[in-house]
Amino acid sequence: MGRKRVTIEDVARAAGVSRQTVSRAINDLDEISPATRERVLRVAKEMRYRPSAIARGLATQRTRSLGLVVTDVANPFFADVTRGVEQVAYAAGYTVLLCNTDEDAEREEAVLRALEERWVDGVVLCSSRLDRDALCSAVARQPAAVLVNRQLEGGEAHAVLIDDEAGGREAARHLMRDGRRVFGLLTGPVTSYGARRRTAGFHAALAEAGLAHETDRERPCPPTVAGGLESGRDLLGAHPEVTAVFCFNDLVAVGALQACAGLGRRVPDDVAVIGFDDIPLAALVTPSLTTCRVPRHKLGAEATRLLLDEVEDRTDEHAEVVFRPELIVRASAP
Amino acid sequence: MGRKRVTIEDVARAAGVSRQTVSRAINDLDEISPATRERVLRVAKEMRYRPSAIARGLATQRTRSLGLVVTDVANPFFADVTRGVEQVAYAAGYTVLLCNTDEDAEREEAVLRALEERWVDGVVLCSSRLDRDALCSAVARQPAAVLVNRQLEGGEAHAVLIDDEAGGREAARHLMRDGRRVFGLLTGPVTSYGARRRTAGFHAALAEAGLAHETDRERPCPPTVAGGLESGRDLLGAHPEVTAVFCFNDLVAVGALQACAGLGRRVPDDVAVIGFDDIPLAALVTPSLTTCRVPRHKLGAEATRLLLDEVEDRTDEHAEVVFRPELIVRASAP
DNA sequence: CTGTTAGCGCTTTCAA
DNA sequence: TTGAAAGCGCTAACAG
Numbered sequence: 001m002g003r004k005r006v007t008i009e010d011v012a013r014a015a016g017v018s019r020q021t022v023s024r025a026i027n028d029l030d031e032i033s034p035a036t037r038e039r040v041l042r043v044a045k046e047m048r049y050r051p052s053a054i055a056r057g058l059a060t061q062r063t064r065s066l067g068l069v070v071t072d073v074a075n076p077f078f079a080d081v082t083r084g085v086e087q088v089a090y091a092a093g094y095t096v097l098l099c100n101t102d103e104d105a106e107r108e109e110a111v112l113r114a115l116e117e118r119w120v121d122g123v124v125l126c127s128s129r130l131d132r133d134a135l136c137s138a139v140a141r142q143p144a145a146v147l148v149n150r151q152l153e154g155g156e157a158h159a160v161l162i163d164d165e166a167g168g169r170e171a172a173r174h175l176m177r178d179g180r181r182v183f184g185l186l187t188g189p190v191t192s193y194g195a196r197r198r199t200a201g202f203h204a205a206l207a208e209a210g211l212a213h214e215t216d217r218e219r220p221c222p223p224t225v226a227g228g229l230e231s232g233r234d235l236l237g238a239h240p241e242v243t244a245v246f247c248f249n250d251l252v253a254v255g256a257l258q259a260c261a262g263l264g265r266r267v268p269d270d271v272a273v274i275g276f277d278d279i280p281l282a283a284l285v286t287p288s289l290t291t292c293r294v295p296r297h298k299l300g301a302e303a304t305r306l307l308l309d310e311v312e313d314r315t316d317e318h319a320e321v322v323f324r325p326e327l328i329v330r331a332s333a334p
Numbered sequence: 335m336g337r338k339r340v341t342i343e344d345v346a347r348a349a350g351v352s353r354q355t356v357s358r359a360i361n362d363l364d365e366i367s368p369a370t371r372e373r374v375l376r377v378a379k380e381m382r383y384r385p386s387a388i389a390r391g392l393a394t395q396r397t398r399s400l401g402l403v404v405t406d407v408a409n410p411f412f413a414d415v416t417r418g419v420e421q422v423a424y425a426a427g428y429t430v431l432l433c434n435t436d437e438d439a440e441r442e443e444a445v446l447r448a449l450e451e452r453w454v455d456g457v458v459l460c461s462s463r464l465d466r467d468a469l470c471s472a473v474a475r476q477p478a479a480v481l482v483n484r485q486l487e488g489g490e491a492h493a494v495l496i497d498d499e500a501g502g503r504e505a506a507r508h509l510m511r512d513g514r515r516v517f518g519l520l521t522g523p524v525t526s527y528g529a530r531r532r533t534a535g536f537h538a539a540l541a542e543a544g545l546a547h548e549t550d551r552e553r554p555c556p557p558t559v560a561g562g563l564e565s566g567r568d569l570l571g572a573h574p575e576v577t578a579v580f581c582f583n584d585l586v587a588v589g590a591l592q593a594c595a596g597l598g599r600r601v602p603d604d605v606a607v608i609g610f611d612d613i614p615l616a617a618l619v620t621p622s623l624t625t626c627r628v629p630r631h632k633l634g635a636e637a638t639r640l641l642l643d644e645v646e647d648r649t650d651e652h653a654e655v656v657f658r659p660e661l662i663v664r665a666s667a668p
Numbered sequence: 669c670t671g672t673t674a675g676c677g678c679t680t681t682c683a684a
Numbered sequence: 685t686t687g688a689a690a691g692c693g694c695t696a697a698c699a700g
Contacts, residue, residue, distance in 0.1 A: 005693090007693055018671045020695080021669090021670060021671075023694070023695060024669095024670090031670080036669080050451045051694075052693055054452070054453045055693030055695090056694055056695075057388045058388050058392050058678085058693080058694070059693075059696080060676085061676070063388065073413055073416050074413040074416070076408070079408035082408070083407060095431060095448060096431070097432075098416075098430065098431075099429075114429060117386065118399075119387065284615065284618070284619050285618050351687085352687045353678080354679080354680090354688080357678070357679065358685095358686090370685085385677085386676090386678070388678090390677080392679095392693065393677080393678045393679040393691080394679065394680090394692085395692070
């Protein structure tokens with residue numbers, strides 16, 4: 001490990017040509033005779049030459065790398081989004097720099113700064129926790145950017161979204177059809193754009209049906225099993241009249257399931273539970289979770305496609321792609 | 335988006351000093367007067383100057399970035415390892431490039447090549463599927479490398495391991511204590527080093543107890559729920575006499591649970607099931623999984639610590655760190 | 669078709 | 685304490 005690097009100069013010398021000719025060969029340009037190209041490539045291969053992406057980046061001002069910012073890599077939601085991003089990026093010859101923000105706005109800004117210094121060609125920013133102004137200027141400082149699960153109303157950036165309101169609405173309607181009337185909500189992080197819209201959709205459906213709802217039966221929580229367990233306990237303890245709980249995501253819903261078990265409330269007989277995302281776990285817990293399915297992989301893939309369009313100048317406008325969640329009915333809320 | 339970049343030159347001009355002086359200020363070197371440093375930093379900040387990691391990398395031959403290679407980001411095991419890596423790397427000022435191999439050796443080599451071209455300072459390589467020779471030369475081409483879940487007997491690289499044999503042994507002993515005598519194994523990917531060692535440990539414990547075991551009650555499988563389901567069905571169908579199944583990991587074990595359910599075999603009454611890793615899911619399925627807990631986060635963190643030691647020349651020798659798995663007894667194999 | 673020259677933005681000498 | 689010159693490895697623009 002750690003021997004000298006083989007440079008384009010070394011290859012040029014060994015092949016008896018100029019650096020530029022080597023460059024033409026390895027980049028498959030056509031101002032070069034087939035014979036020399038072949039010879040150069042052979043020499044390069046023998047020497048195990050690897051063109052430096054760093055030097056190339058400095059020369060071309062582009063790095064063929066993309067930043068991906070998520071709040072938590074260990075969240076199955078982002079794991080799938082990440083795969084979608086990776087797949088499209090890799091196919092187009094780009095590398096992905098993955099960054100974690102831990103739901104923290106400061107950390108998010110630090111991470112975006114680091115990506116900027118690394119000259120990534122663009123950024124996929126998921127579930128940003130920045131406020132409007134900070135987000136706006138952060139996005140403006142990147143050469144290209146696509147938001148996921150978040151929107152800038154002015155249209156300053158591409159956005160790939162799910163119709164959170166529709167999801168919330170469908171969940172509410174489904175519960176009402178089942179005869180439920182008193183609802184609790186575990187609303188997730190207060191800084192989450194999606195969380196607010198899901199709640200809004202849920203409220204809208206209740207209002208439509210002329211049903212009263214008290215917001216003191218709502219609890220924010222971290223988007224984790226632990227968060228759902230704790231806030232779920234609190235909610236159900238304070239409001240034993242609740243017969244259905246709509247959760248920010250499936251992890252929270254699993255926590256809610258545990259809270260029910262701990263309090264001796266049967267699911268779905270006493271309390272129905274609905275999650276969001278349809279992560280693989282949702283089908284595996286007992287009772288299995290009713291949830292709003294989100295095309296996570298597509299979210300990442302589509303975001304990356306849009307990003308590459310912008311990076312490679314194939315588009316001027318800022319697109320907005322909305323995926324509609326699909327209610328998956330399972331045992332926790334039949 | 336996409337305005338001109340502010341360079342060190344711009345800052346130098348604006349501050350009325352040389353580029354070198356700006357460099358000294360931003361890198362906190364001490365051959366500079368406090369007054370100029372302060373002034374330069376103020377100007378740099380006003381201009382929102384961001385030093386280019388690319389140019390710096392070319393000049394210094396180091397990029398302050400690390401590669402992380404895993405077989406699947408969406409696997410909760412690697413998600414936690416990734417967090418461990420990220421945490422240590424970030425604290426030391428390094429960026430992490432995450433790469434997926436999809437359990438494919440060719441893809442793994444491609445990914446390592448890409449990292450080499452990007453001049454990462456070192457690589458954390460998890461669960462490599464390369465054969466000994468390929469792995470050896472791949473490692474030799476990186477400036478520094480740490481293997482996770484894999485070992486090079488010659489000691490050509492740092493390795494962070496779990497004691498897979500001990501895990502397999504403990505699982506077998508636990509099942510025998512419960513009176514089980516006829517075992518099936520879902521052994522995971524054939525190319526997995528850990529898989530072979532887990533199976534070996536399991537075998538060893540049976541031999542120790544003088545128990546016969548037929549290897550035709552063993553099935554390899556992809557390390558996923560689907561893989562466990564399919565191979566589990568096949569195994570239990572062909573060998574109804576099996577009363578306990580030891581699985582490569584928890585995902586496979588969950589698949590096995592589903593296979594049992596499908597075949598009407600009760601767990602643990604008819605068939606006991608043991609997994610490996612103790613991913614969060616293990617405690618959440620019904621019946622909850624007995625499994626060997628592996629300190630995934632520590633695995634990643636420790637690997638990165640070793641890697642940084644090598645990158646920053648704090649060590650010469652190749653360390654080998656072994657974590658011992660801990661048997662967590664739950665409902666699937668009491 | 670091939671080579672030469674210049675320069676990407678930074679750090680590393682070495683002088684002043 | 686500061687600055688000037690050179691170079692990291694590559695590509696872009698131009699000449700031949």
